[in-house]
Amino acid sequence: MEKVFTHENRMIVYNMRNLLQGEGIETVMKNEFSGGGVGDLPAFDTWPEIWVCDESQAELALSILDDVTHSAASEDWFCNGCRETNDAAFRLCWNCGQSHE
Ligand SMILES: [Zn+2]
Structure with a gap:
């Protein structure tokens, strides 16, 4: 597996993953549910990550x-x-996935 993307904003990571899945690329997420509780800023090393399986x-x-x-x-x-x-x-868009044109 290979890590291809990470970002502090989980919604952005989700959208990027959807984009890759839409292209037929199988991915897994790491650190998806880690990080601090509500209101805490997660540390850099707990940002959600996208890994490509193949x-x-x-x-x-x-x-x-x-x-x-x-x-x-x-x-x-x-x-x-x-x-x-x-x-x-x-x-x-990080929130709804609409592209900016
Ligand atoms: Zn939007």
Whole structure:
């Protein structure tokens, strides 16, 4: 297995995983339920992680994630679907998964 993605925001990790699953890449999550209790900031080493089961698919997974996370946008943006604020680094809404166009 190979780790391809980690982020402090669990919703973003979920969305990235859905994206990979949609491309037919089998993944597992680690640290999914770890971290502090409500209101605590989890430590870096307990961020949820996405691992690709088949290492031959890791490169494809990374290129998909790279495509999603390297947006030209440099400012936070508002989702048209749910009005959540999204980090400029992400082209997909962390909350509802809608893409930012
Ligand atoms: Zn949204």
